[in-house]
Amino acid sequence: MRSEDPRDVGWVRQNIPCQSACPAGTNVPAYIGAIAAGRHGEAYEINRAANVLPGVLGRICSRPCEDACRHGWPGNGEAVGICNLKRAAADLKHAGHRITEQLYAPTGKRIAIVGAGPAGVAAAHDLSVLGHDVTVLEREQHFGGMLRYGIPEFRLPRDILDIELHNALRLGVDLRCGQGVGHGPGEIPLARLLEQHDAVLLAAGCMAPLPLQLRQAGAGPGAAPACPDIEHGLPFLVALHRGQSKSVGRRVAVVGAGFTALDCARVATRLGAQQVTIHIRTAEEYIPVTKEEIFEAKREGVRIKGLRTPVGVVLDGQGRLTGVEFVQNRLGAWRPDGRRQALPIEGSEFVEACDTLLIAIGQKTVNDFIEPQVELDEWQNVRVGDAGMTSVRGLFACGDFVTGPSTVVEAIGRGRHAAQGLDAWLMGKPRRRRVVRIEPVQQPLRERSFDFIARQEMPTAPLHERLGKDRPEVEIGLDAQQAVQEARRCYLCNLHYQIDVDRCIYCRACIEVAPRNCIKLVQGVDILDDGSYGSLREAREWNQVGAIWIDNNECIRCGACFRACPVKCIAITRNEFVEVDTP
Amino acid sequence: MTRPRHHVIIGTGVAGNQATRTLRQREPDARISLLTLSALPFYNRYDLPRVFRGVHDWREFLVDPPSYYEDQRIELRRCTQVVNVDAQRKTLALEHNETLSYDTLLVASGGRAYLPEELSEYRDLLDGFTSFEQAMTMQRKLPAGGAVAILGGDMIGLDLARTLVDTGHRVMLVAGKHTFWPHVETPEQRQALLGVLQSMGIEIIDAEAQGGIASIQAGARGFAARRLVFGKGRECTADVVLPSFGLAPAVEFMIGSGVAIERGLLVSPSLRTTDDSILAAGDVCQIWSEADNRYRFFFGWKNVRAMGELAARNLTGDDEAFEPAQDETLHIHDGMTIHSPFWEYA
Numbered sequence A: 001m002r003s004e005d006p007r008d009v010g011w012v013r014q015n016i017p018c019q020s021a022c023p024a025g026t027n028v029p030a031y032i033g034a035i036a037a038g039r040h041g042e043a044y045e046i047n048r049a050a051n052v053l054p055g056v057l058g059r060i061c062s063r064p065c066e067d068a069c070r071h072g073w074p075g076n077g078e079a080v081g082i083c084n085l086k087r088a089a090a091d092l093k094h095a096g097h098r099i100t101e102q103l104y105a106p107t108g109k110r111i112a113i114v115g116a117g118p119a120g121v122a123a124a125h126d127l128s129v130l131g132h133d134v135t136v137l138e139r140e141q142h143f144g145g146m147l148r149y150g151i152p153e154f155r156l157p158r159d160i161l162d163i164e165l166h167n168a169l170r171l172g173v174d175l176r177c178g179q180g181v182g183h184g185p186g187e188i189p190l191a192r193l194l195e196q197h198d199a200v201l202l203a204a205g206c207m208a209p210l211p212l213q214l215r216q217a218g219a220g221p222g223a224a225p226a227c228p229d230i231e232h233g234l235p236f237l238v239a240l241h242r243g244q245s246k247s248v249g250r251r252v253a254v255v256g257a258g259f260t261a262l263d264c265a266r267v268a269t270r271l272g273a274q275q276v277t278i279h280i281r282t283a284e285e286y287i288p289v290t291k292e293e294i295f296e297a298k299r300e301g302v303r304i305k306g307l308r309t310p311v312g313v314v315l316d317g318q319g320r321l322t323g324v325e326f327v328q329n330r331l332g333a334w335r336p337d338g339r340r341q342a343l344p345i346e347g348s349e350f351v352e353a354c355d356t357l358l359i360a361i362g363q364k365t366v367n368d369f370i371e372p373q374v375e376l377d378e379w380q381n382v383r384v385g386d387a388g389m390t391s392v393r394g395l396f397a398c399g400d401f402v403t404g405p406s407t408v409v410e411a412i413g414r415g416r417h418a419a420q421g422l423d424a425w426l427m428g429k430p431r432r433r434r435v436v437r438i439e440p441v442q443q444p445l446r447e448r449s450f451d452f453i454a455r456q457e458m459p460t461a462p463l464h465e466r467l468g469k470d471r472p473e474v475e476i477g478l479d480a481q482q483a484v485q486e487a488r489r490c491y492l493c494n495l496h497y498q499i500d501v502d503r504c505i506y507c508r509a510c511i512e513v514a515p516r517n518c519i520k521l522v523q524g525v526d527i528l529d530d531g532s533y534g535s536l537r538e539a540r541e542w543n544q545v546g547a548i549w550i551d552n553n554e555c556i557r558c559g560a561c562f563r564a565c566p567v568k569c570i571a572i573t574r575n576e577f578v579e580v581d582t583p
Numbered sequence B: 001m002t003r004p005r006h007h008v009i010i011g012t013g014v015a016g017n018q019a020t021r022t023l024r025q026r027e028p029d030a031r032i033s034l035l036t037l038s039a040l041p042f043y044n045r046y047d048l049p050r051v052f053r054g055v056h057d058w059r060e061f062l063v064d065p066p067s068y069y070e071d072q073r074i075e076l077r078r079c080t081q082v083v084n085v086d087a088q089r090k091t092l093a094l095e096h097n098e099t100l101s102y103d104t105l106l107v108a109s110g111g112r113a114y115l116p117e118e119l120s121e122y123r124d125l126l127d128g129f130t131s132f133e134q135a136m137t138m139q140r141k142l143p144a145g146g147a148v149a150i151l152g153g154d155m156i157g158l159d160l161a162r163t164l165v166d167t168g169h170r171v172m173l174v175a176g177k178h179t180f181w182p183h184v185e186t187p188e189q190r191q192a193l194l195g196v197l198q199s200m201g202i203e204i205i206d207a208e209a210q211g212g213i214a215s216i217q218a219g220a221r222g223f224a225a226r227r228l229v230f231g232k233g234r235e236c237t238a239d240v241v242l243p244s245f246g247l248a249p250a251v252e253f254m255i256g257s258g259v260a261i262e263r264g265l266l267v268s269p270s271l272r273t274t275d276d277s278i279l280a281a282g283d284v285c286q287i288w289s290e291a292d293n294r295y296r297f298f299f300g301w302k303n304v305r306a307m308g309e310l311a312a313r314n315l316t317g318d319d320e321a322f323e324p325a326q327d328e329t330l331h332i333h334d335g336m337t338i339h340s341p342f343w344e345y346a
Helices: A006-015 A017-021 A028-036 A040-050 A054-060 A064-068 A082-092 A118-129 A158-168 A190-196 A233-241 A259-270 A291-299 A408-427 A448-452 A480-489 A509-513 A560-564 B014-026 B045-053 B067-071 B117-125 B132-141 B154-166 B187-199 B301-315
Strands: A110-114 A133-138 A174-177 A199-202 A230-232 A251-255 A275-279 A303-305 A308-315 A321-334 A340-353 A356-359 A395-397 A432-441 A495-499 A519-527 A533-538 A547-550 A570-581 B006-010 B031-035 B074-077 B082-086 B091-094 B099-101 B104-107 B111-113 B147-152 B170-175 B203-206 B213-218 B226-230 B235-238 B240-244 B247-249 B265-267 B278-280 B285-289 B294-296 B331-333 B337-339
Touching: A006 A017, A006 A432, A006 A533, A006 A570, A017 A028, A017 A064, A028 A040, A028 A082, A028 A480, A040 A054, A040 A082, A054 A082, A054 A158, A054 A408, A064 A082, A082 A480, A110 A118, A110 A190, A118 A133, A118 A158, A118 A199, A118 A408, A190 A199, A199 A408, A230 A233, A233 A259, A233 A356, A251 A259, A259 A275, A259 A291, A259 A356, A291 A303, A291 B117, A308 A340, A321 A356, A395 A408, A448 A480, A495 A547, A509 A560, A560 A570, B006 B014, B014 B031, B014 B301, B045 B132, B045 B154, B067 B074, B104 B301, B117 B213, B117 B240, B132 B240, B147 B154, B147 B235, B154 B170, B154 B240, B187 B203, B187 B331, B187 B337, B226 B240, B265 B278, B278 B301
Parallel strands: A110 A133, A110 A199, A133 A174, A199 A395, A230 A356, A251 A275, A251 A356, A275 A303, B006 B031, B006 B104, B031 B074, B104 B278, B147 B170, B147 B240, B170 B203, B265 B285
Antiparallel strands: A308 A321, A321 A340, A432 A570, A495 A570, A519 A533, A519 A547, B082 B091, B091 B099, B111 B247, B213 B226, B226 B235, B285 B294, B331 B337
16 A cells, blocks of 8 residues: 555654664665565665665765664664664675666656766766766766775775676766866866756765864964975875875874764874874764774774864974864854854963874865856855756756765765756656555564664774784674674564554553553544644543554564454554655 | 652762762752662772682672661662663663653762773673672682783772782783873883882783783683783783773763763863753763863762762752862882872772
8 A cells, every 4th residue: 555644654754763864765674674584685675775875885874874763762772783784785685686776768868967976976876767868077087986085995995886886877877087077178167068968967075175274383373384294184085095105104183073084093093103193172972973983993093082172283493293282172052053062261272292183174165167157055055946956057966065064875865866856857747756655564573582682793803904904894794693683673663553443442451561651542642734643642541541552652563562462453564665656 | 848859879989979978968858869780789899809808798898788778768779770861851761761850960970991992802801890799700710829910000900909919919910001090100200110019029011012912812721711912922821811991981871961071071160060950970070170271080089079078069059169189199108119099098
């Protein structure tokens, strides 16, 4: 059965927190269910339907799904290792696994995409599936963007990246690497691309480092002085991944709190630095990287020091770096963007000795190649409408090029979203829409004992191998047995338990066996403005009871109520979003 | 009639226990709940080396008799783990799915033994010494005259080392930057201090000079239980390997509560967190120090006890600032004896 009833749509949106949190909208319970049954290839395909790079994201995703996972809610234990399972599906699928694509008939429309990073590749894939002729222009010599040039190989092996990028673009996409867009020698002007194509999508990423105002000891304020020992983090990584030789001093200071800062620090340890310290403005708890990455960096000897902002550098007589000057911070209120404020403490400056400074405080877009002029937002990023189109007709933009620096999974999600908007504009209507598929499930798919399985930790390479000559991938991947165990931990939140109140005899047997306060006697249920279910109004007296209701927010899908019900009035359905063609 | 306030204290260490005692004195009618992960009521962890002097009865370590809590109407809840604090609703989520409301909360959860991340893969081969149960486990593992390798040091580990040498055990100290934690010593002091430790019968292995610890392995059957291999090839064996690298604040359950955290809970000089109803005391908190112009930890039994007392007073109407209660300097007397305030707990 397929439904567009707002109550069903709202139920899926509210009750599958991992999928709602995923910028790409990955159907997490479905692929974890497939892994639990040992069907890794199917799990990979479910992933790939939302995100064309499952093996890549399974390694480097920022994991917003795990922050939202119901298993990690207070009292429920630790979140399911969703990302590790994504990788397990990619690693453990059959060697001869065949990928599937739902191809549309050719449309004859020509689309150019500028940038072959995650957003551009995701959009190129979806647009080619929809039948358009897609050309991707990439300034670098190889495709992948930030994935290839920003992320070290010990986190993302290039063979995995190459296979999945190739699979994403194999449906006739014309990939032109080494082809810049702009007005430089050999570059194609954007205006010409617009003339030659039905639409152009800008997905050029966000690769220019943000400058940091640092004073030189004894000099006035200004940008960081030119010094061979001071580099910006992202260009440092890009140069390394282009194959250039890079070196660092014995003591390396990294300033910044994101994945790039952490990657710089871990690369520095591999380049032979003896003492690597990441200096952050707030505290470890508030930095937007996964706990696992922080732990592995610390294992490799990286130290993290909080509550400090760099304000200056100390150079010796030869102009070489000898230290960084910081000011001590205290924590302030929460900022509107969800980050914590750091407030400098007057007069608390101090110097930490170091030989190399890597600045990784963020990136900005470069959009000086855009002609004709487009509207920009307050951060000088390209402004787009809901469908992803800029102020210039036929010119679309997506990913970090629009939002500023974000995560890979966000870039992929935005690439897909832009592809849908672009396709709808070209074809005159949206060709796909999302509905809820509701399927009956005969019996519970979980056992209560699954709730007591400990989270399976990711096996990692020994330290001496990591820092040795070969520098292998640090995370080794779950084996098949670990993957099944971890998959069993998932509550399968896409299962909807409902009591048929007309058949219920109010014996309370289900309430007696429920491990949580998940089955409630209610007066009624609120209906929200969008037509979906809202809060339950619990009954305090018997004569107020209007229904017996399973609170799906509390339900951990253990099946105890289903098994205990003497009149079998509890039904289970699998409710999930699927995309269908519009008529 | 006004409902008495419910004070909840997390942790039954020196700070938590002192706070409980003071709270009861100042608010005889208040409801007081004292939560601890430990199976035992408050006992003196500094006394634990006595297990190697033949004291094996847990009752010998208790500071107050078990009846004390009942007499004082203190709800002592042992083996209770707090997993989350909702500061807006003023509730704690406990691991066994219970929700506990509070009017005021004192976090005195202390610190747990810090294990450097690079040694985490050897966790199963290492022992601990921060609870009575761990102390007894180590005592049972260590044969008469057996060998102990202490990694790091710290003043708690060094105190144990003194007892182990006194009781006829062999002690190898793998010395590094944490050896005199929480003291900060000069290089000259360090050499002199290591010399004194050697004169006490402790074997010193300089971790850095040996290329760091390359691996820790289980010993072959019939030999010492553990084998340490250093980066430059040196090996040594021991019956027990004890990491001793100082304490890491136990704050995991506070993450997401909205209270400011750096390494520990960040508190004002009056021990208030960024939430009006939550105070912190002991090794779990970093106190704003006007003198140092930064947040810092104040370790040591006397400091921790003073914090517990102050927190209770400030929870019940006062608003005083913390004043350190003990000297933090490390001395060598007569070139022979180390005097640390962290060893003065009798």
